[in-house]
Amino acid sequence: MPRRRRSLLAALLTLPLALTACGGGEEYVPDPEALQIYSSQHKNVTEAWAEAFTEETGIKTQVRSGQDSSMGHQIVQEGEASPADVFLTENSPAMTVVERAGLLAEIAPETAAQVADHLVPSSGDWVAIAARSTVLVYNPEEIAEAELPDSLMDLADPAWKGRWGGAPGGADFQAIVAGMLADQGEEATGQWLEALQDNAEIYQNNIATMKAVNAGEVPVGVMYHYYWYRDQAGDRSGSGNTQLHYFGNEDPGAFVSLSAGGVLAGSDRAEEAQQFLAYVTSPEGQQVLADSGSMEYAVGTGVASDPALPPLDSLNAPPVDPFTLNSEQVIALMTDAGVL
Amino acid sequence: MPASSRSRGVTTAAALVAALAVLPLVVVGVQASAGGPGTAIDFLFRPRVGELLVHTGQLIAVTVPATIAVGTLAAWLVERTDLPGAGWWRTLLLAPLAVPAFVSAYAWISLAPAMTGFLGAALVTTLAYFPFVFLPVAALLRVLDGTEEEAARSLGLGPLAATRRTVLPRLRPAISGGALLVALHLLAEFGVLEMMRFQTFTTAIMQQYAVGFSDTAGSLLASVLALLCLLVLTVEVVARGHRRVARVGAGAHRGAESVPLGPWKVPALLSLAVLVALALVVPLVMIARWLLVGTEAVAGEDLLRVALTTVGLALLGGLLTTLLALPGAWLLNRGRSALSLVLERVTFVASALPGVVVALALVTLTVRWARPLYQTVGLLVLAYAILFLPRAMVSLRSGLAAAPPELTEAARSLGARGPEAFVRVVLPQAAPSVLTGFVLVALAIGTELTATLLLAPTGAETLALAFWSASSELDYAAAAPYAAVMVALSVPLTLLLRRQILEER
Numbered sequence: 078m079p080r081r082r083r084s085l086l087a088a089l090l091t092l093p094l095a096l097t098a099c100g101g102g103e104e105y106v107p108d109p110e111a112l113q114i115y116s117s118q119h120k121n122v123t124e125a126w127a128e129a130f131t132e133e134t135g136i137k138t139q140v141r142s143g144q145d146s147s148m149g150h151q152i153v154q155e156g157e158a159s160p161a162d163v164f165l166t167e168n169s170p171a172m173t174v175v176e177r178a179g180l181l182a183e184i185a186p187e188t189a190a191q192v193a194d195h196l197v198p199s200s201g202d203w204v205a206i207a208a209r210s211t212v213l214v215y216n217p218e219e220i221a222e223a224e225l226p227d228s229l230m231d232l233a234d235p236a237w238k239g240r241w242g243g244a245p246g247g248a249d250f251q252a253i254v255a256g257m258l259a260d261q262g263e264e265a266t267g268q269w270l271e272a273l274q275d276n277a278e279i280y281q282n283n284i285a286t287m288k289a290v291n292a293g294e295v296p297v298g299v300m301y302h303y304y305w306y307r308d309q310a311g312d313r314s315g316s317g318n319t320q321l322h323y324f325g326n327e328d329p330g331a332f333v334s335l336s337a338g339g340v341l342a343g344s345d346r347a348e349e350a351q352q353f354l355a356y357v358t359s360p361e362g363q364q365v366l367a368d369s370g371s372m373e374y375a376v377g378t379g380v381a382s383d384p385a386l387p388p389l390d391s392l393n394a395p396p397v398d399p400f401t402l403n404s405e406q407v408i409a410l411m412t413d414a415g416v417l
Numbered sequence: 418m419p420a421s422s423r424s425r426g427v428t429t430a431a432a433l434v435a436a437l438a439v440l441p442l443v444v445v446g447v448q449a450s451a452g453g454p455g456t457a458i459d460f461l462f463r464p465r466v467g468e469l470l471v472h473t474g475q476l477i478a479v480t481v482p483a484t485i486a487v488g489t490l491a492a493w494l495v496e497r498t499d500l501p502g503a504g505w506w507r508t509l510l511l512a513p514l515a516v517p518a519f520v521s522a523y524a525w526i527s528l529a530p531a532m533t534g535f536l537g538a539a540l541v542t543t544l545a546y547f548p549f550v551f552l553p554v555a556a557l558l559r560v561l562d563g564t565e566e567e568a569a570r571s572l573g574l575g576p577l578a579a580t581r582r583t584v585l586p587r588l589r590p591a592i593s594g595g596a597l598l599v600a601l602h603l604l605a606e607f608g609v610l611e612m613m614r615f616q617t618f619t620t621a622i623m624q625q626y627a628v629g630f631s632d633t634a635g636s637l638l639a640s641v642l643a644l645l646c647l648l649v650l651t652v653e654v655v656a657r658g659h660r661r662v663a664r665v666g667a668g669a670h671r672g673a674e675s676v677p678l679g680p681w682k683v684p685a686l687l688s689l690a691v692l693v694a695l696a697l698v699v700p701l702v703m704i705a706r707w708l709l710v711g712t713e714a715v716a717g718e719d720l721l722r723v724a725l726t727t728v729g730l731a732l733l734g735g736l737l738t739t740l741l742a743l744p745g746a747w748l749l750n751r752g753r754s755a756l757s758l759v760l761e762r763v764t765f766v767a768s769a770l771p772g773v774v775v776a777l778a779l780v781t782l783t784v785r786w787a788r789p790l791y792q793t794v795g796l797l798v799l800a801y802a803i804l805f806l807p808r809a810m811v812s813l814r815s816g817l818a819a820a821p822p823e824l825t826e827a828a829r830s831l832g833a834r835g836p837e838a839f840v841r842v843v844l845p846q847a848a849p850s851v852l853t854g855f856v857l858v859a860l861a862i863g864t865e866l867t868a869t870l871l872l873a874p875t876g877a878e879t880l881a882l883a884f885w886s887a888s889s890e891l892d893y894a895a896a897a898p899y900a901a902v903m904v905a906l907s908v909p910l911t912l913l914l915r916r917q918i919l920e921e922r
Contacts, residue, residue, distance in 0.1 A: 139875060139876065140875075140876075141792075141875040141876075144627050146627060146628045146629065146630075147626060147627045147628070147629070147630050148630075149630075150629050150630035150631075150632065151630045151784075153630075154630060154631065154784050154785070155784060155791075158788060160792070246624045246627065246628075247627075248627075251628075279614065280614065281611060281612075281614070281889055282889060282890070284890045284891055285889075285890075285891055288891050292530055294530070294531065315891070408628055408629070412460075412465075412634075415463065415464050415465035415468070416465075417465070417621075417624065417625070417628060
């Protein structure tokens with residue numbers, strides 16, 4: 078064969094090895110030296126925590142990103158041998174899945190002491206690390222404030238057909254429904270979900286919902302507060318035409334969801350994992366969250382959330398026990414209603 | 418080493434590869450039946466699954482005929498008429514292959530946000546997939562002997578009737594092959610449909626994965642999708658027919674006269690221009706526009722890192738796939754036996770499965786029974802190999818055909834041993850085709866989305882993943898650089914395929 082072609086072939090054969098080596102190949106396998114953090118929290122927040130923690134303690138960390146429910150079930154399937162040392166979620170139901178499988182270690186009492194009592198389940202198996210509130214985003218050009226629903230439950234009315242949007246495929250929305258289930262019971266929630274299937278415009282995620290409302294595709298949308306505040310703090314291109322409506326009044330639409338952090342019982346770095354969780358809930362760790370621009374609520378005692386947000390205790394959330402939220406039942410109800 | 422034991426070794430290797438390729442199907446089947454028939458019936462026989470079935474069927478029923486019509490007509494105009502600038506049109510009509518379908522969807526949705534649902538999905542998939550029909554039909558039209566057509570004309574048929582009666586029937590294998598590819602791609606499509614908010618089985622499986630990781634429900638949906646793939650494959654076998662396309666005997670090949678378009682010249686040029694504008698210009702212009710909007714949306718070093726990872730994975734995957742395709746291709750080349758044909762078909766059927774089915778199966782398999790492989794680059798590359806084996810196989814076969822057994826035997830008689838004969842005689846002859854197969858696989862890997870989403874190891878980010886994560890947050894500016902690099906990396910594909918048409922003999 079011509080010499081030129083032979084050297085081309087040789088180059089092709091060796092290139093992938095060279096590339097995976099210089100493209101940081103070693104970072105694609107769990108580093109046995111590093112604390113393994115499974116996280117369905119926002120990537121930038123998790124990474125900010127991990128970097129700050131490593132800087133303070135010198136302990137190496139590695140983050141695997143995923144989605145709430147998927148990652149919770151992933152850890153359950155991985156079982157005792159899961160590579161994960163720490164699990165951080167966006168919403169507590171994903172953590173409850175792992176807790177029910179008996180895979181969580183009890184968190185250190187010092188860590189629990191860094192947040193308010195009502196932010197740790199009685200089992201002591203995990204701790205809240207952040208919080209987010211349900212809101213109704215609306216486009217004042219499409220709907221007057223006076224016409225907004227009084228309750229999230231009102232959206233089941235046929236009058237709202239085609240006039241509201243949401244992302245029921247996502248864990249955020251499913252957590253809101255879990256709150257509704259705990260507050261309103263199975264029958265009311267099932268009916269509401271059936272109405273959702275008939276009435277709602279389904280979007281990929283919260284951001285798509287917000288942008289659809291902003292573009293006037295639907296007058297209102299159900300989502301979490303922080304997407305709106307993040308966009309407002311930026312160029313407002315996705316939310317410039319919209320306002321937020323807080324249901325308050327202990328309505329299911331005022332549900333506040335806790336993000337959770339837990340240490341895996343099967344962790345071979347249990348001490349470092351506890352250290353990490355202690356850091357995340359500490360005043361420094363919570364300040365990292367408040368400064369991250371994620372616009373989630375800080376939950377550590379003595380740390381203020383971003384000043385743009387209405388205070389967490391002013392939201393008048395429904396009295397739902399976050400530790401009994403049942404995402405499995407939500408999935409079953411959504412499957413029955415034909416949403417999933 | 419005696420010849421028989423050597424060929425037994427190759428047969429064993431080919432059988433192992435075929436077994437590897439059907440593995441996902443087996444795992445998904447086992448996992449789906451884990452809950453028992455009651456669970457399966459309750460889950461599958463409900464309105465939601467009916468809705469998914471209707472959506473998937475609607476899309477196939479509209480997009481497949483649309484791509485056949487557009488692809489065949491365009492190929493006929495380019496290859497059989499006096500269309501001005503035919504060479505340019507040929508390239509332009511293949512060029513949409515360099516734009517991944519989900520990038521095209523991104524362009525359309527950011528141009529016309531209201532264009533969602535069925536119409537948007539059908540439009541974008543038609544524009545992205547018509548080259549699958551155009552390519553084989555153009556290649557065949559180019560070599561189809563013109564004498565039958567002339568005979569039909571001399572017997573009194575007009576030009577259109579002659580084409581319909583003599584050319585169209587002979588195009589059947591090319592059209593049905595192209596249509597098969599379109600249908601399989603539609604069954605596997607995720608990115609376009611998710612962006613267009615049009616739910617089919619593949620999007621539902623991805624959603625089920627998000628809800629329950631590798632649970633029974635996901636595998637049940639995946640089994641239905643696998644059955645749909647088998648159905649499509651069967652329909653194609655029937656549609657292809659058994660008609661002989663080739664002429665008997667060597668004889669002198671004669672190209673066909675080109676049909677004068679006459680007054681149709683302007684409308685023909687206009688419709689091709691509109692087609693190219695919709696399929697190629699819209700995506701490219703929108704990418705360029707978002708690139709200009711967000712010049713600082715993505716750091717250069719991030720882009721470089723992600724691009725290098727993608728290229729590395731593509732090359733590794735290309736290498737493994739080519740190696741795995743070798744035994745089967747070799748067997749087929751050195752004598753078609755019933756066994757070698759079965760092995761080939763099995764590999765092809767398994768590879769017709771959507772990426773999400775293969776990925777789901779591999780996750781389920783490794784998390785339970787092969788933990789050391791779980792979340793590794795190796796597993797991801799293996800998934801790529803299972804998905805793209807046929808691409809390597811087809812090219813390898815034509816390459817090996819260029820090095821007939823007699824050459825190897827001659828080399829042996831001159832004292833070269835097995836491996837030496839292979840390296841010095843077979844490889845040089847087959848090298849160009851091996852490279853083509855390798856490049857085809859690598860390019861497919863470079864834009865693969867669903868399997869990568871499920872299997873990428875911790876920390877690994879590819880162009881398709883980075884593009885997807887930005888565009889699913891509707892951050893069009895941050896997605897644009899990744900889209901641009903994917904398109905740029907796919908340009909060689911178009912050039913390779915164009916050469917394939919030109920060299921077809």
